Amino acid sequence: MKVKVNLMFLNYLERNSLLNLKVNLDSNNKLYTQSSPWLDSYFNHHNWQFQSKVEVEDVKLEIGNFETDLENTKRLYSAFKDLTIPQASDERLWTYLTHVEFWKYMRVRWSSDKPDADVLSRYFFSSNSDRALIRNGIARLWWFGYASYDETRRDKFELTKYLLSTQDVVENLLGRSFSRNPKVTKTILRIMEQREKANNPIKTRKIFRPISEHINWLGGVKILDALTEEELEKELMPIVERVGKRYFISQLKKVKKAN
């Protein structure tokens, strides 16, 4: 049975219009609480958007918070899988999507009404480094998929589940420069998978954060990129075990003290 797929050409923001939005963010704060997209009236007929040559499948995102990230990563990455790296790193594209196409999703997921709302980093790119790619509200979904998608598995998003097990894992893994090497990222995700299946998970903040700090330190004295996946796993496992053991002992001490 053929499944009908709706295709669409992606639009993107004109460069100066993007800049206009960014430099006037303070004055435009209230606009981010509106229930509907507002760029048309803001730019007042000026040519603020263009149609790109990028054709993708139409996609709807599930409205919600962190619990929807996994499903939305699968949906968005599957629909936009053929984006090239330059396209996927282009702020004009993602800013259009956060402000127009996925406005309703953004209003809930990254509500600007909250006191700690960071409109700049969620609706735009707040910096020129890859940190911006995993902070922008829509770009992050694509880059989560890109970092964890595994063609060799039956469920190609199996490792994505571990990447998105907690917000802390996402930040501590993809926020580190060693994760730019997909081999390193996938090895760590595979270790997480093994530990989860052995009922010894490492996704909690008190375990995962020190593990990623140790890996970061290791990367300063050893070039992790020089190792094969098996060698990487051999190198990283002792760190995982050491940190896990230390955490387990500290938890035991707490229980003993409480008793």
Place this chain on the structure above:
Amino acid sequence: MQIKPRNYPHPVLSHFSDDIVESTFSSTFGWEVTEASCIFTASLDTNNREIADLAEQGKAVYAYHVECSQTRFRELFRSDRKSFVFKIPSDKLEGLVELTPLIIAAERIPAYKNEKFNKDYEARSFDINKGDIIAVGQGEKLTVTRDYDPLKKISSIFSVQPNSSAAAPPIEVNIDWEKVVIKLPKESFERYGLLKKRPSLRTTLSSLLIVPTLVHILNLLKELYAEEDLAVAEYEKRRWFQVLDLRMQKLGFDIRSLEDDTLFIAQQIIGNPLTKALSDLEEFVNESEGELNVS
């Protein structure tokens, strides 16, 4: 990957430590961009006999570690030869690219000893594992711009925007984005919009806005580089910086070491607009007087 000065668990040949004395590790590379790839030609060398022997025996390799934060690219390129070529698909790199020259262990090297170890190590030897750094050189940065056009005018890195704030100053410059943003109060912005439609006034407007903006930026950069302020690293990632850097190199200036007068440099960068602006204004005045005479 920025290799910062650090202590390693074993002696490493580097420019920032004396773990290994009387030894050098030199590196150079050339690069070109084609439509399909960025092609790098690397040349690495060391005068340290033991390290060179390790490479000769295949126990160590010469390598370049390449990283581009804008595209989340990171890869190691290695060779058993001192001179080698490596290619990166051009769509994997954009903006600032960091390259670090290295010599790393290709396999486990038990009991590594070196005649040139600092005497603090006495007669110690070290077990080195695959991937461990044996020598590290000075990191280099370069800019890859996909749509770089050597003929592209410098004005493309400037953007004049309206300032929506009620208390907007007469002019405000913001260099935190990809372009240099010159913000004008709404009324001035509208006036600018009307005036720039007149070709004879464009150079004058450029002199009014872009030259002082450039002088401001150059003075700021001069100060930051002189004080070795780390804040400058953020600016280096910006597209305006990269385009400006390339333009200044063509004119024989070093953006990281400004010695000449910044007003002079700014005029050079824009192509000496003041002379043309005065000439344009003269023409504009003559035209206006001509119109008055006709009517």
